[in-house]
Amino acid sequence: MGMNRRHFLGLMGALTATPLLPARADAAESKQLLHLFGDLPPPSQVQRVLAAGAPAGVLVYTLAPETLLGWPMSMQGEKSRVVPEAYRNLPYLGRLAGRGSTMPLEKLLALKPDVIIDVGTVDDTYLSAAKRVHQQTGIPYLLVDGSLEDSPQQLQDVGQLLGVPDRAAKLATYAEKTLGVIDTMPANRPSVYLARGPKGLETGLPGSINTEVIALAGGRNAVQVESGGNLAQVSLEQLLHWQPDMIVTQSAGFFELAQSAAAWQHLPAIKNRQCYLLPEAPFGWLDGPPSVNRLVGINWLANKLQNPGSRRSDTKLWADKAADFYQLFYGTRPGIDIFAGQTVRL
Amino acid sequence: MRMKPADRRFHWSFLILFLMVVVIAALAIGQYTLAPSAVLKALLAPAIALPDTSSDAGIVIWNLRLPRIAAGLLVGAALAAAGTAYQGMFRNPLVSPDILGVSAGAGLGASLAILLGLSLPFVQGLAFAGGLIAVGTVYWVSGLVRRHDPILVLVLSGVAVGTLFGAxxxxxxxxxxxxxxxxxxxxxxxxxxxxxSREDLMLALPLVLAGLVPMILLRWHVNLLALADEEAAALGVDVHKLRRILIVAATLMTAAAVSIAGIVGWVGLVIPHVARLIAGSEFSRLLPTSILLGAGFLVIADTLxxxxxxxxxxxxxLTALVGAPAFIWLLARTGRSG
Structure with missing residues (x-):
């Protein structure tokens, strides 16, 4: 640790946190989302970006995939075959997350990134971990704060820094339009249950990052719990009591269970065929990772809440709309089979 | 330590009464508010052929609470029985059913299934298989070492393999x-x-019974394991064979319980102690006492x-939160009166 400490002391005086000024013109209105440790090179010289976690990986990939050094999460397997081969085959680098890091700092140095970017709700733990990495490596570290609601600004701000303001503006427009759907929702909001895990009995509590899609699509979280928190387990008895109008999931195992297990058949949402299995390729529509990939989920859910029922024509329509999103954000237009195959039910 | 017949009758009727009270309370308590009369009506509906089983109360009682209570009884009984057998076999009161790595193995199996995104039957299946593999490995490893005390070797192999699977x-x-x-x-x-669910019960029940039957049949022999191996052998017990049968039986039960309930600690460690405080250490009385207590305790914890x-x-x-204070209280109380 002696080496680290000397390094630390040496850098202490020179480098302090210098929050970047918001890049947007309406700076007065926008929130302060960026926290920067170190000095960024000018946008034209940002060629090598290291994403510290999966949400940042998605954000950087949508804005400037050519700058991405590798993936913080594994992109092997069926799930990521949607991503163009050149990007899918980028190395799996692991994540930087304080104690939970799976990337060695030396590997980080060897990669020589121009900037490290992390996205997520920023708290002091994250700030101090980022500061420390910057102090140890001298690489500028950018933390992007905010929830899904802030995604237009996140896209714009990061797009500016990566030197792709035009592309960022396009994506931000899509995001803004998507986030606007909530204004058209009626006052009487249907309740939606997010089923996670193989049993479908893990869920996000109201206000959690996991259920942002439900809230932003104009649904009401079926879970009636006052206390805040993130994920929790519930029981079927509670679900029977809460009577969700709709169940959404990304877990194929649970979806199968919900169709077959006797106990689930008593829920009106299952009886009325209001249980939907959403794609998680290449990134989830509801969750996993919590990044801009969820915008398409908001669009889908808002539409489904306003026009309940599932018709074959809906699936086709959705395959088209989703393909538009994939084209715009992921630079690839998948065939209908990934949205209407056996692995999803939209 | 022998009880008088009257004491014995009281002992069993008390335990069965305890279990009945627990089950009835568990049936009446839940997140879906049901009046006691509604619970009773739903329970009786099939018996008196009321066409009412499709009501909400019927669903809650028959499809949700009863299977869950039954699963609680089964898991509690299995863990307590396995713990009792292991404590007798290892002559050590600090031994719990996961001493030979069954929980770590099951945990590894289930985690792997979740990592691979498999569905629930696979998660449960891999958990069960993982538990068996871990104990199988322990038994195999301990067989390789011949020059030490076999019990010690088993326990140490269990610690090592458990650590490996934990990693x-x-x-x-x-x-x-x-x-x-x-x-x-x-x-x-x-x-x-x-x-x-009922499906879980159908899977786990035969496995738990398959483990329980040999324990019951061999209940007299297990007492002799408290003696040193040579002494037990002198009394005509094939110690190694008996030990092997008990390990297989306890492992089957524990792995089945863990595969439907996940890792539930404390029950298998402490319930046998409580049973011993109540019923003495004679295995034929200890085992059923332990089973009844374990089943009741787990249902209490799950209801909470x-x-x-x-x-x-x-x-x-919950098992730790409820169990630890109750255990300390019991320990202090029996210490005073004894």
């Missing part, structure tokens, strides 16, 4: 998707009976898990 679980946690898979793994490792807060609390936490 595997940690590795999977690091590799898992932190927003989707990691929470599922964590919840599984904390244990819980939410979602327990599903009713105390507005969300489900993990069962593994």
């Amino acid at each position: 595997g679980i940690s590795l999977i946690k690091v590799l898992a998707d932190p927003s989707v898979q990691l929470p599922s793994i964590t919840f599984w490792l904390l244990g819980g009976l939410n979602g327990a 898990a599903r009713s105390v807060a507005s969300i489900e609390l993990p069962l593994g936490i």
Whole structure:
């Protein structure tokens, strides 16, 4: 640790946190989302970006995939075959997350990134971990704060820094339009249950990052719990009591269970065929990772809440709309089979 | 230590009464508010052929609470019985059913299934298989070492293999998707009976019975394991064979219980002690006492898990929260009177 400490002391005086000024013109209105440790090179010289976690990986990939050094999460397997081969085959680098890091700092140095970017709700733990990495490596570290609601600004701000303001503006427009759907929702909001895990009995509590899609699509979280928190387990008895109008999931195992297990058949949402299995390729529509990939989920859910029922024509329509999103954000237009195959039910 | 027949009758009727009270209370308590009369009506509906089983009360009682209570009874009984057998076999009161690595193995199997995104039957199947593999490995490893005390070798191999499998679980946690898979793994490792269904019971019940029957048949022999191996052998017991049968039986039961409930600690460690305080250490009386207490205790813990807060609390936490103070109280009380 002696080496680290000397390094630390040496850098202490020179480098302090210098929050970047918001890049947007309406700076007065926008929130302060960026926290920067170190000095960024000018946008034209940002060629090598290291994403510290999966949400940042998605954000950087949508804005400037050519700058991405590798993936913080594994992109092997069926799930990521949607991503163009050149990007899918980028190395799996692991994540930087304080104690939970799976990337060695030396590997980080060897990669020589121009900037490290992390996205997520920023708290002091994250700030101090980022500061420390910057102090140890001298690489500028950018933390992007905010929830899904802030995604237009996140896209714009990061797009500016990566030197792709035009592309960022396009994506931000899509995001803004998507986030606007909530204004058209009626006052009487249907309740939606997010089923996670193989049993479908893990869920996000109201206000959690996991259920942002439900809230932003104009649904009401079926879970009636006052206390805040993130994920929790519930029981079927509670679900029977809460009577969700709709169940959404990304877990194929649970979806199968919900169709077959006797106990689930008593829920009106299952009886009325209001249980939907959403794609998680290449990134989830509801969750996993919590990044801009969820915008398409908001669009889908808002539409489904306003026009309940599932018709074959809906699936086709959705395959088209989703393909538009994939084209715009992921630079690839998948065939209908990934949205209407056996692995999803939209 | 022998009880008089009257004492014995009192002992069993007390335990059965305890279990009945627990089950009745568990039936009446839950997040879906049902009046006691509605519970009774729903329970009796099939018997008196009321066409009422499709009502909400009927569903809650017959499809949700009863299977869950039955699963609680089964898991509690299995863990307590396995713990009792192991404590007798290892001549050590600090031994719990996961001494030979069954929980670590099951945890690794389940975590792996969740990491691979498999469905629930696979999660349960891999958990069961993982438990058997871990204990099988321990038994195999201990067979390789011949020059030491066999019990000590078994325990040490169990610790080593358990640690190895535990490291595997940690590795999977690091590799898992932190927003989707990691929470599922964590919840599984904390244990819980939410979602327990008749299908689960149908899978676990035969396995638990398959483990229980040899224990009951061999109940007289198990007492002799308290003696040194040579002395037991002199009394005509094939110690190695008996030990092997008991390990297989206890492992089957524990792995089956863990595969439907996740890792539930404390029951298998402490319930045998409580049973010993009540019934003495004679195995033929200790085993059923332990089973009845374990079943009742787990149902109490699970009823709290599903009713105390507005969300489900993990069962593994509840068993410790309820069990530890109760155990300390009992220890202090019996210490005074004895």
